[in-house]
Amino acid sequence: MLQRLLSGDTPRSRVLAAVLVAILFGLLLTPFVFPGTRSLDVAAKVMVFILLVASYDLLLGYTGIVSFAHTMFFGIGAYGVGIAATRLGPTWVGLALGAAAALALSAVLALAVGLLSLRVRAIFFAMITLAVASFFQILASQLSWLTGGEDGLNFRLPEVLRDRLVSYYAVFGVVLALFLALLRVVNSPFGRVLLSIRENEFRAEAIGSRTVFYRTAANCIAALGATVAGILYAVWLRYTGPDTTLSFNIMIDILLMVVIGGMGTLYGAVLGATLFVVAQNYLQDLMKLASAALAGVPLLPSLLHPDRWLLWLGVLFILCVYYFPSGIVGKLRAGR
Amino acid sequence: MNAARRFDWMPLALVGAVLLAALPLVGSASTWVTLTVAGLAMGMMVYMMASGLTLVFGLMDVMNFAHGAFISVGAYAAASVLLALHGRMEQPSLAANLSAMLPAALAAIVLAGALGLFFERVVIRPVYGDHLKQILVTMGGLIVCEQLIHVVWGPDQIPLPRAASLAGSITFGDVAIERYRLLAVLVGLAVFAAMWLLLARTRIGLLIRAGVENAEMVESLGYRIRRLFVGVFVAGSGLAGLGGVMWAMYQESVNAQMGMQMMVVIFIVIIIGGLGSVGGCFVGALLVGLLANYIGYVAPKLALGSNILLMVLVLLWRPNGLYPVGKS
Numbered sequence A: 001m002l003q004r005l006l007s008g009d010t011p012r013s014r015v016l017a018a019v020l021v022a023i024l025f026g027l028l029l030t031p032f033v034f035p036g037t038r039s040l041d042v043a044a045k046v047m048v049f050i051l052l053v054a055s056y057d058l059l060l061g062y063t064g065i066v067s068f069a070h071t072m073f074f075g076i077g078a079y080g081v082g083i084a085a086t087r088l089g090p091t092w093v094g095l096a097l098g099a100a101a102a103l104a105l106s107a108v109l110a111l112a113v114g115l116l117s118l119r120v121r122a123i124f125f126a127m128i129t130l131a132v133a134s135f136f137q138i139l140a141s142q143l144s145w146l147t148g149g150e151d152g153l154n155f156r157l158p159e160v161l162r163d164r165l166v167s168y169y170a171v172f173g174v175v176l177a178l179f180l181a182l183l184r185v186v187n188s189p190f191g192r193v194l195l196s197i198r199e200n201e202f203r204a205e206a207i208g209s210r211t212v213f214y215r216t217a218a219n220c221i222a223a224l225g226a227t228v229a230g231i232l233y234a235v236w237l238r239y240t241g242p243d244t245t246l247s248f249n250i251m252i253d254i255l256l257m258v259v260i261g262g263m264g265t266l267y268g269a270v271l272g273a274t275l276f277v278v279a280q281n282y283l284q285d286l287m288k289l290a291s292a293a294l295a296g297v298p299l300l301p302s303l304l305h306p307d308r309w310l311l312w313l314g315v316l317f318i319l320c321v322y323y324f325p326s327g328i329v330g331k332l333r334a335g336r
Numbered sequence B: 001m002n003a004a005r006r007f008d009w010m011p012l013a014l015v016g017a018v019l020l021a022a023l024p025l026v027g028s029a030s031t032w033v034t035l036t037v038a039g040l041a042m043g044m045m046v047y048m049m050a051s052g053l054t055l056v057f058g059l060m061d062v063m064n065f066a067h068g069a070f071i072s073v074g075a076y077a078a079a080s081v082l083l084a085l086h087g088r089m090e091q092p093s094l095a096a097n098l099s100a101m102l103p104a105a106l107a108a109i110v111l112a113g114a115l116g117l118f119f120e121r122v123v124i125r126p127v128y129g130d131h132l133k134q135i136l137v138t139m140g141g142l143i144v145c146e147q148l149i150h151v152v153w154g155p156d157q158i159p160l161p162r163a164a165s166l167a168g169s170i171t172f173g174d175v176a177i178e179r180y181r182l183l184a185v186l187v188g189l190a191v192f193a194a195m196w197l198l199l200a201r202t203r204i205g206l207l208i209r210a211g212v213e214n215a216e217m218v219e220s221l222g223y224r225i226r227r228l229f230v231g232v233f234v235a236g237s238g239l240a241g242l243g244g245v246m247w248a249m250y251q252e253s254v255n256a257q258m259g260m261q262m263m264v265v266i267f268i269v270i271i272i273g274g275l276g277s278v279g280g281c282f283v284g285a286l287l288v289g290l291l292a293n294y295i296g297y298v299a300p301k302l303a304l305g306s307n308i309l310l311m312v313l314v315l316l317w318r319p320n321g322l323y324p325v326g327k328s
Helices: A014-033 A037-063 A070-088 A092-117 A122-142 A164-186 A189-199 A201-207 A211-237 A242-246 A248-261 A266-293 A306-323 A327-334 B010-026 B029-060 B067-084 B086-090 B094-127 B131-153 B179-201 B203-213 B215-220 B225-251 B258-273 B278-298 B300-317
Strands: B169-172 B175-178
Touching (some): A014 A164, A014 A266, A014 A327, A037 A070, A037 A189, A037 A248, A037 A266, A070 A092, A070 A122, A070 A242, A070 A248, A092 A122, A092 A211, A122 A242, A122 A248, A122 B131, A122 B300, A164 A189, A164 A211, A164 A266, A189 A201, A189 A211, A201 A211, A211 A242, A248 A306, A248 A327, A248 B131, A266 A327, A306 B094, A306 B131, B010 B029, B010 B278, B029 B067, B029 B175, B029 B179, B029 B203, B029 B225, B029 B258, B067 B086, B067 B094, B067 B225, B086 B094, B094 B225, B131 B258, B169 B179, B175 B179, B179 B278, B203 B215, B215 B225, B225 B258, B258 B278, B258 B300
Antiparallel strands (some): B169 B175
């Protein structure tokens, strides 16, 4: 049963399994164990980012292509719900229409970008997605009559979803279901072809897989995953804006989460997202203490300033790429 | 490959066509001249920042996403010098202003070049031949550099007043041209001319061009392509620093994100030009600069998308860029 649910891709390490179970139950029980707005917000953000990062891992870890447009699809999902809810009012029809339109737009865009640039080379795709995503970000902040510009959109949702507990478990359910679905995708024959493309594109093509088709399909699936994550985030926050969904900083966060957690393992996405979001919210308090304690020493306090936490994650990121390309998960699996 | 390949005039003709087509659309000749100079100035600055990146890619197949960090670091280094010498900047004579700006530019080139050397040695060397890791590692480098800039220079943006003799504009009849833009065009042309002379008329240039065509062959003839590459990388980083200074003085402020923001334009330019082609990079930068200014004037709503639109159109016409480089 569990084997089937996990598509035969078990954690393969006792420690990893224990950590995953702890995260699962932690998220499941957060509303009861740690009641309070902040911990609930952190837990919801962890879940949304698990989905976002897992779908990105399908591209980066499994197919071996770097995209910088993942936040664009995240933003499309969030803005789809946001715009529909502000225009059509807090109805289920509006929510469904917004979500459907966002998913359709994401699929079309992912297809277009993929067909335009995935035929050439990985590096080309990275550059083009960067350009397209930055264009989209500017577009969202300029079309203020539609998107609310820099301020973003505050909107209301149907009655039922206004209850924090209901929306929390709605997010939980969707993320869990889609995570298992992604696990199914990467362990299917389709996923094997993606892996073969990552390992040796030329050989994959020679064996008879049309690599452009597979890459574009992976790009579309990842884009849809990110869109759903965006929809969930908008539903949870009842707000969307350029800084929460579209900004380039989020793209960097996603990259950090995938690499630190472990590329090419979906469980890495779970670990990476959980660690990162928790660190983002609680590590800064720690750094503030350290920075205050070292007040007399030159340079050290400014290096440990709470705003500089990205510096240390950046260093960790580079070290991970060099020394632990399979991240925490790879490390745990190797050392069982 | 045909050695006596004829020079491809089509992309240059495209620049000419853009210039001519803009004239009736803009309407008045004096505005057209102003916009053209502004576009050329922007193009030259982007060219300075982008040329090193495209050459490094052509020579060694390395795409450095941290190139933007060199731009920011150069701009910050120059800002420190300029703030220290602000007395000379406020005097109305050009000589006094230049005596502050030259050391500033020098500081930018040296610091950005040194950072480039460090980067090549420590960050990029272990990941040759692996594009995926290159992108990831250099992105990480960019994050760390941006954060270090915050540590060293503080998190706020630094205002950078323009030199007294370069503020304002010169007028010929009813044509007004900002002085600083003229300076930017002059510096850009000088850099382009120097680069062209180096590449086309010297032995080192010959080796670089040969390396872009076929690096293994150059190696087997007994030249150390690695040294050549380090040199090009450092020079490219220095140029990015210089471009950063020019851009910062043009914007009259410096912030840590400017490098990353410029990277988007730079990528578009080198994609348009053809990855690895310096000439293509020059033409691409001119096209981007000119179009941004014309469209910004004729249809401001479209200005944001003009770069992307240009890129898509060029790629539909020539999928490998204006001047595709032999190996790919």
